[in-house]
Amino acid sequence: MARAEDGVQMSEVFFVACGGSLVDLYPSKFFLASESRLLRSDLYTANEFVHAVPRVLGERSVVIFCSHSGATPEIVEALKVAKAAGSLTVSLTYNESSDFAAFSDNNIVYEWGDEASVQNNPMAITLALSLEILQHTEGYANYHEFQEALLKIDDVVTAARNKAGERVLTFAEAYQNEKLFYSLSSGASFGLAYGFAICSLMEMQRLHASAIHSGEFFHGPFEITDKKTNFIVLLNEGRTRALDERVIVFLKRYAKNYIVIDAKELGLDVLPDSVVEYFNPILFYSVLCDYREALAKIRNHPLETRRYMGKVEY
Numbered sequence: 001m002a003r004a005e006d007g008v009q010m011s012e013v014f015f016v017a018c019g020g021s022l023v024d025l026y027p028s029k030f031f032l033a034s035e036s037r038l039l040r041s042d043l044y045t046a047n048e049f050v051h052a053v054p055r056v057l058g059e060r061s062v063v064i065f066c067s068h069s070g071a072t073p074e075i076v077e078a079l080k081v082a083k084a085a086g087s088l089t090v091s092l093t094y095n096e097s098s099d100f101a102a103f104s105d106n107n108i109v110y111e112w113g114d115e116a117s118v119q120n121n122p123m124a125i126t127l128a129l130s131l132e133i134l135q136h137t138e139g140y141a142n143y144h145e146f147q148e149a150l151l152k153i154d155d156v157v158t159a160a161r162n163k164a165g166e167r168v169l170t171f172a173e174a175y176q177n178e179k180l181f182y183s184l185s186s187g188a189s190f191g192l193a194y195g196f197a198i199c200s201l202m203e204m205q206r207l208h209a210s211a212i213h214s215g216e217f218f219h220g221p222f223e224i225t226d227k228k229t230n231f232i233v234l235l236n237e238g239r240t241r242a243l244d245e246r247v248i249v250f251l252k253r254y255a256k257n258y259i260v261i262d263a264k265e266l267g268l269d270v271l272p273d274s275v276v277e278y279f280n281p282i283l284f285y286s287v288l289c290d291y292r293e294a295l296a297k298i299r300n301h302p303l304e305t306r307r308y309m310g311k312v313e314y
Contacts, residue, residue, distance in 0.1 A: 010088070010137055011060040012040035013130070016049045016078050020199045021066040021092075024122040026191025027281045028064070028130040038138045046074035050081055059086035062133060066091070066122050068112075070098020079103040090129065092122045118154045123282055145272035149279055152271060156279075157286045160266035164287050171259055172294035175230065178257075179208055182221070183232045184247055185284075186214040187240035189263075192281040192288070196232070200292040204303045214243040222250060231258035234284050237268045238277025261287060 013032055015025035022045055032041035042054065046065075057063075063082040067075040070093035079100050082089050091104035094112045101107040111120040118124055128150060134140045175181075181201055185193035194211040201209035212221045214233075225231075231251055235244045241264075251258045263269075263280045266287065271279055296303045308314065 009060065010039065010062050010133065012042070012056055012062070013133060014049070014054065014057070014061060014063045014082075014087075015041070015043045015066075015126070016046050016063055016075070016082075017066040018046050018072055018074055019203075020195055021068055021072075021122065023191045023195030023199070024066055025064065025126055026194075027123060027188040027278055028126040030188040030191075031127060031278050032130050032134060035140060036134055036138065039134070044078075046072065046078040049078045050074065053081055053085075057082065057085045057087060061085070061087040062090065063087045064090045064092070064126060064129065065100065065104070066093070066126070067098070067100060068094050070095035070100050072100075076100045076103065092125060118157050118282060118286065119150060121282075123285060124150065124153065127278060127282075142272070142274040146275045146278070149271040149275050153279055153282055156267055156270060157283055160263075160268070160283050160287055161290055163266055164261070164290065167259075168287075168290045168294045171291055172298045175257075176295065176298045178230050181207060181209045181230045181232060182212055182224075183209065183234070184212045184214050184217060184244070185234035185236065186243040187236050187238060187280065188278050189234050189236050189280045189284055190214075192284045193232075193234055195285075196288050196292075200288065203309070204292060204305075205296060205299065205301055214240070214247045217247050218250075225251065225254045227256040229255065229257065231255060233258060233260045234280070235260050235262040235264070236277060236280045237264040238273075238280065240277065 015029050017025050029041050029043040032039055065075055065079055076099055079089060080103055083103055089104045090106045091100055092108045092110055094110055096109050110122050110125055111117060131146050135143050183193040183197045190213050197209035197211040201207045233244060233247055248260055263283050268276060268283050
């Protein structure tokens with residue numbers, strides 16, 4: 001992918017955001033790291049990008065930013081850093097009059113809410129951008145399969161949410177009084193496990209939570225397993241499924257309070273095998289939104305309730 005104004009060849013792609021928006025960018029970082037032979041890719045929380053600027057950042061860099069409000073101060077500063085380095089910048093936001101659009105070479109306003117197309121949410125948009133970057137930089141053998149999956153994902157997600165409907169209510173009823181959860185996954189979905197812990201449970205429900213990579217579970221964390229501890233496992237379809245399955249086998253023997261959300265069982269396997277793994281987090285995000293809404297309702301703790309965020313100086 002060459003920059004039109006000067007013909008400079010791109011050599012690295014950085015994904016920069018905070019919180020839930022950072023989670024939206026994780027699948028794209030995983031995709032490029034998995035599939036590109038030439039492009040360096042990395043994921044940064046915005047304030048670290050500002051304070052520990054990667055030395056390679058420059059005119060050969062593409063930096064993709066995401067901020068739902070378009071006003072996150074750390075994101076605005078990170079955009080300024082990238083622009084000062086001569087990088088090509090792309091920003092994504094829901095806010096049509098966002099603060100950071102003025103600092104971006106290309107600003108994309110995405111859809112949001114129950115009626116929005118999944119294809120037009122930031123996670124899918126960023127994957128589509130990353131697909132084009134890869135295709136134009138070095139070519140991608142599964143380019144058309146990836147495009148096919150993007151066209152199908154809305155229908156897949158709708159069917160998955162319908163299938164999970166009763167399970168969502170059962171989860172909320174069973175776990176409404178619990179205070180601690182561990183979320184686990186792997187591959188492109190580990191970012192979603194992290195996001196569900198820090199955003200859906202900690203931020204939105206003030207519950208204690210932590211994310212554990214399925215591949216790391218047996219290298220320390222599994223020692224906390226007992227009949228009282230709560231686990232949520234996101235079971236991927238694709239190359240890393242075996243990592244998640246290993247966790248589930250262990251939990252069946254030594255735990256009691258766990259749920260498994262299986263992307264394959266929810267219908268993701270209709271997508272082409274060659275690219276299906278990159279779409280796990282899109283399905284999981286939509287389904288987990290239903291889980292958190294049901295939990296919020298039964299706990300009488302609205303998802304919008306905050307005591308610090310946007311209310312005090314920090």
